[in-house]
Amino acid sequence: MADQYARSGDDIRPTGIPAIRWDEPPEGPVLVLLDQTRLPAEEVELVCTDAPALVEAIRSLAVRGAPLLGIAGAYGVALAAARGFEVEEAADALAGARPTAVNLAVGVRRARAAHRAELGRTGDRKAAAGAALAAARALHREDAEASSRMAAHGLALLDELLPGGGHRVLTHCNTGSLVSGGEGTAFAVALAAHRSGRLRRLWVDETRPLLQGARLTAYEAARSGMAYTLLTDNAAGSLFAAGEVDAVLVGADRIAADGSVANKVGTYPLAVLARYHHVPFIVVAPVTTVDPDTPDGASIEVEQRAGHEVTEITAPQVPVAGAEAGGGIAVAPLGTQAYNPAFDVTPPELVTAIVTEEGAVSPVTPDALAELCDRSRQVTI
């Protein structure tokens, strides 16, 4: 069961938005999620008391983003164990909630293994539940650390590729605090550039159909104080053609052994544009997103979602007022500047570097990928 309760607008939090937290009120342990389907209009928390509620939250993208899905999956196993539900059944349901982001299955597997090991060692269900929770907390901490290391490595790569600072970076979907135990993956690099005075502008793809860019990345960018501009996905080409993009930074949901990168729909066209316009196309993801057991891009299961997400605007609506307003209903934070060309010239082809918490891999050669796969095996049980 998931209860919803809104938080008052005055508890606006810093950029590091706690997208997930474990809580232990008197009535029993819960997993509290910031409901991302309600942002940016409202900050509403979902309180999950069992795995089915968390599975639904994952499927509805109330909680989303590969690294955070791993953390949520691990906490979900711990929640089932702590509340005395059938753990193996809960773990299976959680791991199967969404197919593409490999981190979800990785997080579930980690907490399940800890639970199994302790139960096998002591036969003590309470101790086993504690072991699953400890595994989830460890994963949460590790992801926060990985996020800050990816930010540093990514910024160093930007400075190396683009000497002189003043980076104009284009990003797709949402890869900030809302997908992470820390400040995110690709967005964390942009944030680091902003904080060090080396980000001139973040171009934010709105990311149809669920508008993770307009609703979530603009929300995080607004909080950070960085210069950002929202654009429709189909307007990116004209920005490249105008020479307004110095680099592309995106996240990943799964990186296959051959270096194929599964990421939000609309990422591949950006890779083609970047290659055609000789712009670095940089993927930022933790090592655990590299999946040695998926040989190539064709082996990645791409989630197919309901058609109504395209045919309807289901984003939360924020009534706007003021002379500059067009009388419509905003789906982005108030004051968000937008780029809105009426026409563009569509260009042709492929991709540049993978940044993990262990460094930047560029060029992405078969040997470099083999090393990434080995590291992924070492850090992923």
Ligand SMILES: CSC[C@H]1O[C@H](OP(=O)(O)O)[C@H](O)[C@@H]1O
């Ligand atoms: C770095 S994880 C964020 C990743 O997840 C997003 O997908 P979704 O919003 O469906 O969870 C998108 O692919 C982002 O790049």
